[in-house]
Amino acid sequence: MPGGIPRGRCYARRRMAGGQAPSRSILDGVRERFDASTDFTVGIEEEYQLLDPATLGLVNRFEEMTDAAEEPLLGHLAGELIASEIEYRTGRHLTFADAARELVEGRLATLALADRLGIALGITGVHPFSPWQEQRIIDTPHYRRVEGELGYIAWINNTWSLHLHAGVRGADRAVAVSTAMRSVLPELLALSANSAIYAGRPTRLHSTRIQVFTKSFPRCGIPDAYAGWEEYARFVGLLERTASIVESTQIWWSVRPHHSFGTVEVRICDGQTEMGEALAVAALTLACIAAFAREHDEGRRLPVHARGLIEENLWRAERHGLEGRLIDLDRGVEVPAPEAIATLLEWTAAVHEPLGLGPFLAAIPGMLANGNGAMRQLARHAELGGDLRAVHAEVVERTRRSAEEALAAATAGAA
Secondary structure (H helix, E strand, O other): OOOOOOOOOOOOOOOOOOOOOOOOOOOOHHHHHHHHHOOOEEEEEEEEEEOOOOOOHHHHHHHHHHOOOOOOHHHEEEEOOHHHHHHHOOOEOOOOOHHHHHHHHHHHHHHHHHHHHHOOOEEOEOOOOOHHHHEEEOOOOHHHHHHHHHHHHHHHOOEEEEEEEEEOOOOHHHHHHHHHHHHHHHHHHHOOOEEEEEEEEEOOOOEHHHHHOOOOOOOOOOOOOOHHHHHHHHHHHHHHHOOOOOOHHEEEOOEEEOOOOOOEEEEEEEEEOHHHHHHHHHHHHHHHHHHHHHHHHHOOOOOOHHHHHHHHHHHHHHHHHHOOOEEEEOOOOOOOHHHHHHHHHHHOOHHHHHOOOOHHHHHHHOOOOOOOHHHHHHHHHHOOOOOOOHHHHHHHHHHHHHHHHHHHHHHHOOO
């Protein structure tokens, strides 16, 4: 989904075209923010569908949720384009375990708030049957701008995702890591694919969300490779000077340097129904970022694969998820997607223990062996005779139950 606005934050309007250039650039202070960043701090964002408990269709009740929320929950809730969606954002944490604990507790707190209002919550990358024509754009300056510029492209963007922010110290280093991360985005998508049913039927895509959002928004998907901060900043500066963008979050790439936080933000993954799988996907994402940063620090050459080849792999991940084959971009051969993901686990092994990722990554072998969210959706759709509500009812139940299970496991482990 498009980057939202943290509650209480004010963005000044800038003229899109034909007016004076803004007096302050969106690049001001950003390099310094990255140079002062702390390596591998963690923030995680996940997005929830707001649902009618009876029909499990989407309902436009975002404002009711935020009006009823109290601190500290209120400070972590944000809008994401449509009023039938709400996002929980963790704070910035020094360890992945702390961010994971907050995400679990945040999901449960958001569920409790929704319960009080008679709203159900679910997580899949797209909703299986609610039409986009019934969803309302939320009324903020940012999203009025998005709707005004994009129209239909914004209206149909009813999608739910999982994002990870990781602190990366040094502006040039952050750009190098962002460029390298492009090459593993297809593996992360294949693992996280969770949007196989849309507009009332299976789409034959394991990640329909990628088609609805990533393939339709401007400045989205796989970015170009940048040699360093100066080249990246020249590109952003050109977009700003030509009134292509007025804020950095209008660059919707699937991996991007986040100007406000001094982080590398990875935005490729579908929202995850299962709490343990959400944490596993986030942990693997952090492991890849840290492994690339480590290789950079060791003076090793980071991958700069052709964008077209990465896009080919992204299509394969979108279409087939874990059931497909990806191109090994170094060897030029096909490998099963589970094998490619297992290779990522092996390659990143050196950072697992220092970052405390082992307990969270333990869920990935089960996903590779037994399937991910998209595969479960398709299997249950067939088993239930195409009953979309019944399929989504199981999603709603597991959105809650898996978080309860994760909290119970964490509590038992701490005892």
